[in-house]
Structures are given as C-alpha cells and as structure tokens.
Amino acid sequence: MSEVQDEADMDDNIPNTPLESEIHYCAAHPERDTELRCNRCERYMCIDCAVRTPVGYTCRECVRGHENKFFEGTTVDYGLVAATCAVGGALTPFVMLLIGGFLILGFIVAPAIGGTAAQIALQLTGRRRGRYSGYVAAGGVLGGGIASAFLLVGGLGLFTLLYLALATSAAYARFKVSI
Numbered sequence: 779m780s781e782v783q784d785e786a787d788m789d790d791n792i793p794n795t796p797l798e799s800e801i802h803y804c805a806a807h808p809e810r811d812t813e814l815r816c817n818r819c820e821r822y823m824c825i826d827c828a829v830r831t832p833v834g835y836t837c838r839e840c841v842r843g844h845e846n847k848f849f850e851g852t853t854v855d856y857g858l859v860a861a862t863c864a865v866g867g868a869l870t871p872f873v874m875l876l877i878g879g880f881l882i883l884g885f886i887v888a889p890a891i892g893g894t895a896a897q898i899a900l901q902l903t904g905r906r907r908g909r910y911s912g913y914v915a916a917g918g919v920l921g922g923g924i925a926s927a928f929l930l931v932g933g934l935g936l937f938t939l940l941y942l943a944l945a946t947s948a949a950y951a952r953f954k955v956s957i
C-alpha cells in the first residue's frame with residue numbers, strides 16, 4: 779500500500795518537460811536563470827553573485843573564503859618569519875666566508891639557505907601565509923644578511939650582495955607558492 783504511494787510521489791518529481799533540466803538557476807537567487815558557474819565550487823550564479831577575478835568568474839562565498847585564507851597571517855606570524863629569515867640571512871655571508879673561493883658553490887648554497895630559512899619559518903607559523911609574508915621573509919633575509927656581512931667582513935662585497943639577493947629571492951619564492 780505505502781509502496782504504491784511512494785512510487786506515485788516519485789513519478790510526480792520527475793520533470794516532464796525535457797527543457798526544464800537544461801535551465802540552471804542561481805544558488806542565491808532561485809528565480810534567476812543563469813549559465814554562469816563559479817570556477818571554484820562550480821555552482822551556478824547570476825551576474826550579481828559573480829565576482830570577476832583574473833582567472834574567471836568566482837562566487838562571492840569563494841572570494842571571501844580565499845581572502846580569509848590570505849589574511850590569516852598575524853603579527854606573531856610575521857615576527858617569527860622575520861626572525862627566522864634574519865637568522866638565515868645572517869648565516870649566508872658566514873657560510874660564503876667558509877666556502878671561500880668556490881663561487882659556483884655559493885650560487886647553489888645561498889638560495890638553499892634562504893629557502894631553508896623560509897621553510898622553517900613556514901613550519902613555525904603552521905604553514906599560514908599572510909598577505910605580506912613574502913615581503914617580511916625577504917626583508918628578514920636581506921636585513922640579517924647585511925648586518926652579518928658588516929660584522930664579519932666590514933661591508934658588502936659584490937658577491938655577498940649577489941648571494942644575499944639569491945637567498946632573499948629564494949625565501950620570497952617559498953612564501954609565494956600556492957597562494
């Protein structure tokens with residue numbers, strides 16, 4: 779008895795016009811039909827709900843979620859990033875001094891130091907990236923490196939600058955990935 783009723787209900791739910799299934803409605807405004815889809819969560823949205831981004835149209839919720847992730851960096855995070863990267867930067871001229879004349883080796887080691895310092899900073903901050911983390915990391919490496927170069931050899935040589943630039947860009951790049 780009840781089985782028969784259920785079947786009847788199901789029949790009613792099947793759309794009888796094939797055209798109806800081709801029309802999509804905005805998830806926030808069910809009365810508006812649209813063909814626009816969010817490029818992140820793929821839901822349908824009307825033009826009022828769509829936000830134009832460099833990679834296409836995104837719904838407001840996804841844009842907000844993206845921004846929240848972006849702003850997670852706190853002052854403590856930035857402090858940790860700056861301090862860790864400054865240590866890495868300070869180590870760079872020191873290691874270069876140890877390497878001495880092996881200039882080619884410096885081109886490999888300097889970015890490795892910058893990248894490692896940034897990696898440690900990321901671990902310390904629980905992989906949170908703030909909007910300015912890349913700049914803070916770069917500033918930390920550069921600042922620590924310049925201070926250390928002056929202490930160790932009394933100034934910046936051309937190669938010290940070059941190595942520091944490599945270490946700085948490596949640290950910056952580590953914070954730029956997958957934002």
Ligand SMILES: [Zn+2]
Pocket residue numbers: 816817818819820821836837838839840
């Ligand atoms: Zn979305």
Ligand SMILES: [Zn+2]
Pocket residue numbers: 804805806807810823824825826827
């Ligand atoms: Zn809408």
